[in-house]
Amino acid sequence: MSAANKAKLDLQQFIEMESSKSMLKFITCGSVDDGKSTLIGRLLYDSQLLYDDQLEELKQDSKGRASTDEEIDFSLLVDGLAAEREQGITIDVAYRFFSTSKRKFIVADTPGHEQYTRNMATGASTADAAILLVDARLGVSTQTRRHAYILSLVGVKHILLAINKIDLKDYSRQLFEGICAEFESFAEKLGFSSIYTIPISALKGDNITTRSERMPWYEGQPLLTYLESLNPDKEDSVQFRFPVQRVTRPNLDFRGYAGTLVGGEITVGDEIMVAASLKRSRIKSIVTMDGNLPSAQKGDAVTLTLEDEIDISKGDVLHSPGEPLERSNQFQAHLIWMHEDPMLPERSYLLKIGTQTTSVQITDLKYTININTSEHLPATKIDLNGIAVCNFATAQAIAFDSYADNPETGAFILIDRISNNTVGAGMIDFGLHRGQNLSWQSFEINRDSRSRMKNQKPIVVWFTGLSASGKSTIADVLEQKLAAQNRHTYLLDGDNFRHGLNKDLGFTDADRVENIRRVAEVARLMADSGLIVMTAFISPFRRERRMAREIVGDIDFIEVFVDTSLEICEARDPKGMYAKARRGEIPNFTGISSAYEPPERADIHLDAGNRSAEELADEVLRQLQID
């Protein structure tokens, strides 16, 4: 046999061996200094996955570091970013790969600092199991509880509780059992399928790959053996779910729907239904570059063609007719907040679920959860790393399952409209059906007919600027000028609004957001009736002005920035408000103790300064070009 042929034969054995391995994704978590990075480094080292050059670099780097007396500081292997290496802490999620003869592993190493809890939720969202590290000297800590709760919330079912640094506690069985008992009683209500407890020393290698001789009393598996044999038996969703990513139309003869099955399976000839339109058809073919398939399973990325030409686009979800998704524009969900800026109810965010993206608002912040005590706390906002239960309302109805039924169709992220950051991660509990039956009623007499009768095009002119910048005065003059042209108008004024419709609202950030939402809704209704609507509200936040623009929808929305400097406004101070605010008598006063975010691109920018209201109103009128 030639060398090449022999190589081919060996290779086939190798590939067979490699491919017969299953894969386990797990996350390591615990408090700062519990030794997570050391444990992963130890696993890589003991499974001999380190190359010589990596080992040499590691030995070099380990010199002169105080964190260990050993020759090699394993934590250096996983602490990748330069900043972390300088500070000696882990600040982000790192993914590591190793394999044994039985299994391939992807490890998410996540930080223990409280402010980085979002990263832990990120790592947990794709994990089959978790190693939760506890420092034997400290026992179950607040962080341990927090992380266990997040694991349970995100649906990780299998917990390996590793009591680390047991060497520093004389390998004490009593201590080990005490910590385990405390954790188990706490975790009872968290719904894990299994909790396995192992006393280890990541630094010394006790109970990592082999059972330690220094703990003859421990009769369980060493850590690696446990990871190799764990059956994650995720209850795979059996209901067919296919979110459409793209419509593939290479030519007129082919129309396919590209996507990944995220639940169940499908066979050629099966009947399917589109979640939004309830249209039905049958699977004609399951197309891949390697040839058409008779059937496809959860996880497969394929392109489906159908027997009938029905209207399907990206964002649609296909399912079996007897197994529909929920469809609603309102639902309840658990939310993990992931950004420094707090979540404010009524603020508008983008929601991404599967291949669907839409506007969303939190309509009811029911409570936040103190995860150390499981206590429900009333709240008006959610801070970074906060966990809350909320009701949501989306602009368009979405198709979803509960997260417990299928994480792929029940998980969503929230995106900030300005920064585009991912600010929240949500898990849907259930749909709220009051939204489902509320559809927009269309009437015969519509905006067009009402506008024609008034012989004008309805618009919303949205004035924004500091208190005393001249918004109301300019709007007042503008309205008089419009009235003189026989225009039908209405002016919504901030102070007047707060005496009536919004008298239940204060001046906290959350209340300001709700204030603007109501104003925008009223402005829309009035413009829909055919009126030219002017609003004069400080409306200090960009997001809310953008939200107002969205609420107003297809009616023209003209943002007018009355740009008067704080000095001038403060000098005017017609109601003595600035003086009071300066004395600290008014909290949250815009410009003094609360921010004003000037528009980046106002439709009309009034360099107001000391110009007269008459002059400024004329400028607005000219730019509005009302014919």
Place this chain on the structure above:
Amino acid sequence: MSTASHVHLQRLEAESIRILRQVATDFERPVLLYSVGKDSSVLLHLAMKAFYPAKPPFPLLHVDTTWKFREMIAFRDATVKRLGLELIVHTNPEGLAANTNPFTHGSSRYTDIMKTEALRQALDAGKYDAAIGGARRDEEKSRAKERVFSHRTKHHVWDPKNQRPELWSLYNTRINPDESMRVFPLSNWTETDIWAYIYLQDIPMSQLYLAAERPVVERDGDLLMLDDDRFPLNPGEKPKMRSIRFRTLGCYPLTAAIESTASTLAEVILEMRSSHTSERSGRLIDNDQAASMEKKKKEGYF
């Protein structure tokens, strides 16, 4: 996949296809960074699969430093022709005019001008809002923390402390005007996975990955191949013919070869199994300063 039993690779393949489709759907002007190496070959193969029976709805971009192995350029052109795809080749014109090369300018400055700066120029010129690359998390420490969808400012800067959390398979693809995204569909593949997939799918590869007699000089223990007569020899240095191959392909003066007799893909994979050095150790640019990859990435290097 040719056989249904390769569960692990099937999952990786499906994940990559899903990511590629999302790029094409969510971005207006995506581009695939094609560097001719083995990872690029796998990436391109997956792109062909993701949009089948249509062609990938984005062009390929190759940043040509003019110091690539000649065989790489020939392979690149043959591949593009075979698949019927659009290829954009960019070389930094100022760098070219200044005759920037790794010998007189040093590897760090040369890489900065002919690779990092050239890439920024090409991305700006094409107004590309998403650049798809073949980097893997198992390659290097700072890559282990890279997102699948990795945000870049309008100056192509990566801020490793301010990365968006990436949960489930819900990738946040939103960017503001002038910003861009780097996308890494092979994030979860390992070197072993790449080779096994190339073998099973019979993906065409550059011959440089296979051992052959080639002219080399040895410097500081690194075997450097002489691809043309631009390679300046030190006094007394004489190239020798040795049987070598490459584990990774870059610019030829910066990519060290390994001594090997593995002249078939099967032999290469078996040899790799018993290897004791990581693949990037052949990349001389990684080692020229501490945390050098992270620094380069912040500046816009892939």
